[in-house]
Amino acid sequence: MLEAEIGIEEFLEKYVDTERFRQACAKCGNYNKRWSCPEYDFDTLEFWRGFRTLKLYAEQLFTEGMTPAEAYAEYGRMKNELDGRLLAMESDGSVSLAAGSCARCAECTKxxxxxCVHPDKMRYSIESLGGDVVKTVSELLGTEIKWADAGGLPEYFVLTGGMLLK
Ligand code: SF4
Structure with a gap:
């Protein structure tokens, strides 16, 4: 597990650009179709500022020897496991950040x-709140996001979640 910690104001200053990433999210099929994804009816900067510290947790999934189907199945398993672990770690007003959009229901009620049918379990991702995950992973977690090659898979995936602390 890769881990890092940063103050919220520093994270907002260096790694958050809400409008840029809202526009990036707008190109995704989940945009405005999942409660974990924008558009939101709240101010994301105010949401971030409800906390003092962000702890980052990331895991890598190396894909060598896997077919795309195997890799994406394992990615889903690892995402569920990481999201569940972070959810279970919440305490004293802390709120976890999921490794990507919520996929609990085949069709989101949004x-x-x-x-949302599971508001107690649904958590936002860093990117959905305007965070630059590529830069965050590179500068704070010491690895790089990789992109798919001609074989359809990256060398590894990076699943990035977090914990917002009061
Ligand atoms: S738990 Fe279900 S209803 Fe709630 S955000 Fe996730 S997919 Fe949507």
Whole structure:
């Protein structure tokens, strides 16, 4: 597990650009279709500023020898495991950040305009709140995000979650 810690104001100054990443999210099929994804009815900067410290937790999934189907299945398993572990670590007002968008339900209730069915378990990701995960991973966690090669897989995936501390 890769770990790092940074104050929220420093993280906002160096690693958050809400409008840039909202526009990036707008190109994704989940945009405004999952409660864990923008658009939001709250101010994301105010959300960040409800905390003092961000602890980052990341895991790498090396894909050598895997087919794309095997790699993505393992990615899903690791995401569920990391998100669950971070959720269980919450205490004293801390709130975890998921490694990507919420995928608990096959079809999120947001598309029907209904409330989230698991608000106690749904958590936002760093990128959905405007965080630059590529820069965060590179500068704070000491590794690099890799992109898919011609074989359809990157050398490794980096699953990045976090914990917001009061
Ligand atoms: S738990 Fe279900 S309803 Fe809530 S954000 Fe996740 S997918 Fe949507």
């Amino acid at each position: 598309t029907a305009g209904k409330p």
